[in-house]
Amino acid sequence: MKKNTFLAITLLVMASCAKNYYVNPMFDQKTSAHTVVAILPYKMINTGKQPKNMTEQDLQKLEEAESQAFQTSLYDQILKSTRAGKKPFRVEFQSVNITNSKLIEAGYTIRDTWDKDPTELAKLLGVDAVVKSSVQKNRYLSDLASFGIDLGTSVLEGLTGLGGVTPVNATKTNDVMLSCDLINTLDGSTLYNLSRNISVDWSYSTKQVIEDVNRRISRTFPYRVEK
DSSP, X not given: OHHHHHHHHHHHHHHHHSOSSEEOTTHHHHTXXXXXXXXXXXXXXXXXXXXXXXXXXXXXXXXXXXXXXXXXXXXXXXXXXXXXXXXXXXXEEOOXXXXXXXXXXTTOOTGGGGGSOHHHHHHHHTOSXXXXXXXXXXXXXXXXXXXXXXXXXHHHHHTTTTTXXXXXXXXXXXXXXXXXXXXXXXXXXXXXXXXXXXXXXXXXXXXXXHHHHHHHHHHHOSXXXXX
């Protein structure tokens, strides 16, 4: 009986310590000369019902606004994760404003970057690696003002009953499927990956949803300086 109890406790401890993310076994060697990393706009995949009063142009505007909100939030969460004496990063993170400005100057829209070769974008941005992420969800996000994004009246009107409001017969939570990859500019290899299904309560605000998703990444993101 004692032996079985000990085995159960051991397995529980092992399970709790198991990593739910991937770090390239050659990470230290591949990134030894890295100094700057850029965060690309997120690819947004909406599986929810399309708003009846929203035009295709407005819907694209909404998805691109969501894309930038997730991008900005990850940048903020990564920086916040080094506060209060927590392990700092040994690389700098390019400001998302600089990243997006360079992409626009090169003729890319936010949507264009979603399926573009990340190594080409990394070279354009002049960085050693890029963070390429995607989020699939069935909820449209409307309250993006806290991220400095103005959707405009027409888009918000089209979201009536959908954006940030619990739909009829909605379950308590909705799943958000997150995929995040850190891609090496030099050889295109994946240096880090986190893929998770996250249950988010429908009562959560837009800001809570986005920050909860990105907090998962910031907690496990590599390049930390070991003390």
